[in-house]
Amino acid sequence: MSTPTKNVAAWTSTLAQGEPVTFRFSRVRGALLALLCVFLILVGLVLGLAASGVLMLLGWLVVLGCLVLMVVHLRRAISPAVGLTVAPTGLTMTTARAGEIPWSEILQVETITQDSNRQIELGVTNAEAQRQYDAGLVTVFDREKTDGRMQKALWLPAGLAASKPALTSWIDEELTARSRF
Structure with a gap:
C-alpha cells in the first residue's frame, strides 16, 4: 500500500488499527537528484579531461563523488525503500x-x-x-x-x-x- 503524502487521517486510522504506517523515499526527488548528478559528472569529465593540475584532480573527484551519489538516488527513484515506519x-x-x-x-x-x-x-x-x-x-x-x-x-x-x-x-x-x- 502506498502511504498518502498528506493524508493525516489515513495515517491515524491505519495506526489505530494496529497497523504500521510506512513512508517511502520520494521517487521524483530521487530522479531529479540523479539527473543533477549526471550534469555534475559531465562538468567533472570536462574538467578532468581538459584541465591540468589541481583542476584535473578536482574534476575526477567530482566524477567519482557524483557517480556514487547518482547510484544512491537512482536506487531510491527506481525502487524506493521504506525510510520510516511508524508503528504502535x-x-x-x-x-x-x-x-x-x-x-x-x-x-x-x-x-x-x-x-x-x-x-x-x-x-x-x-x-x-x-x-x-x-x-x-x-x-x-x-x-x-x-x-x-x-x-x-x-x-x-x-x-x-x-x-x-x-x-x-x-x-x-x-x-x-x-x-x-
Missing part, C-alpha cells in the same frame, strides 16, 4: 542503527531549519541516544533547548515522500497520546 510500539527509520525507537524513548518531535534545509528532529532520552550510538549511528546531536538544558536528538531520513509539517505534527500528536499512559 515506536518508530523505525533507515538512519537509526539500533532498530525501533520506542515511543517511551522519544521526548519531542519538531521541524528545524539548518542552512535552509528543513529536517524533522526527534528529541530522545540519553539512554536511546547511547543505544543508537553504540549500534553505529554517529549522527546523534546535542541540542540546547530554550530553557538551557541539553537534549540528545536524531534526524528522520531526508527525502521522504510526505509533507514535513504534516508528518511532524502527526508524530507529535501520536507521541502526546502515547505519553498519557
